[in-house]
Amino acid sequence: MQNGENRDCNALIELAKKGQKSAFTQLVKMYYGTVMYYLLGMNIKHADAEDVAQEAFINAFRKIDQVNTSGSFTGWLLRIARNQFIDKLRREKKLDTSGSQFEIAEIPDDRTPETHAVSTAGVESIFADLKPRERVILELRVFQGMPFCELAEIMSMTEGNVRLVFHRLIAKLRARFEEKAG
Amino acid sequence: MAEKECEKIIDQVTDPRNLNDQCRQHIKVCSECAAVIACMVWARTKGSPTADLKPSQAFLDRIDQSLNNLPTAGTPGISGGGSSLLTWVLGIAVAVTVTFGVVTSLNHESASAPAVSPGKAIPAASDAANTAIEAENQLLDAQPAAPTLKFPSPADDAD
Structure with missing residues (x-):
């Protein structure tokens, strides 16, 4: 997210804290x-x-007072979404809570038909065939300037893995860029 | 410059806060890094990679509905419906206390008052007290009598 958008976001957060739905x-x-x-x-x-x-959004509104505008709102929001997802899995008993810490990265990354349909909806887009996870990493790193350590924590990956995914992503985008330019 | 160092530069460049003079100098001389930077600038002009997913009106309506159902004050449950319930409970407690007090005082009055001879007109104020006494007597009558000894008293054998 660019600086102007960040300011808008902070202003909206302050208004939401005052109860403006x-x-x-x-x-x-x-x-x-x-x-x-x-x-x-x-x-x-x-x-x-x-x-x-x-x-997740409803929970975020309930806890909006806890947001610190000097920190990353996106990171905070995604943590809430992740916890909500884990709660859902627990409710549906799809998550074995008896074992060690839950690792989202362990979930297979095969795209479902739904995500594939979403990804290929905009054929013109340079991001068209990126996986959802790649889009989020690109958004958080390039558009919001999130540090790799925070990105790793949010994505439940090691910092080294996030860097690796990011550099592969950059290489993929670069190939597309040169293809379009050439 | 080695590829690993280029990666470090790219890591720094993606966060503009880290862009220092050393990075700028490197980008000027390294065509690889310059190409990556150009690519990222181009990607930024295309907009956010997550912006193509927009919430449906139904989704926004559901969020609005849920937000409207949330209490605006920081004390959920006690405001609104909760306070009226509390008022009811307090009201009933006060009414019971007052009634009990009145009945008790009337009982005391009737106990200290002289016996009313039959056929004499009873004042209206003591009607309620008499009714209460009668009810109390009926309750006492309904209770079983005091237990009687089923074995001979030691005093009986004394003679």
Whole structure:
């Protein structure tokens, strides 16, 4: 997210803290895509991702007082979405909580037909065939300048893995860029 | 410059806060890094990679509905419906206390008052007290009598 957008975001957060629901709705519109791609990257169906996203946004509104505008709002929001997703898995007893810490990275990264359909919807887009997880990493790193350590924590990956994915992503984009330019 | 160092430069460049003079100098001389930077600038002009997913109106309506159902004050449950329930409970408690007090005082009054001879007109104020006494007596009558000894008293054998 660019600096101007960041300022807008902070202003909206402050208004939402004062109880302005319309300001929070604007935040929902701004961050819907990031939250959805983040959840789709966990290999869940689009409808389920929407349910989790809805719960996450409602929870975020409840806890909006806890947001520190000097920190990353996106990181905070995605952590809520991740916890909401884990709660959903626990409710549906799809998660074995008896073992060690839950690793989202362990979920297979095969794209479902839904995510594939979403990804290929905009053929013109240079991001068209990127995986949901790649989109989120690109968004958080290139557009929001999130440090790799925080990115790794949010994506439940090691910092080294995030860097690796990011550099592969850059190489992929570069090939596309040269193809378009040439 | 080695590839690893280029990666470090690219890592720094993606966060503009880290862009220092050393990075700028390197980008000027390294065509690889310059190409990557150009690519990222181009990607930025295309907009966010997550912006193509927009919330549906139904989704926004559901969010609005849920937000409207949330309490605006920081004390959920006690405001609104909770306070009216508390008022009801307090009201009933006060009413019970007052009634009990009145009945008790009337009982005391009737106990200290002289016996009313039959056929004499009873004042209206003591009607309620009499009714209460009658009810109390009926309750006492309904209770079983005091237990009687089923074995002979030691005093019986004394003679």
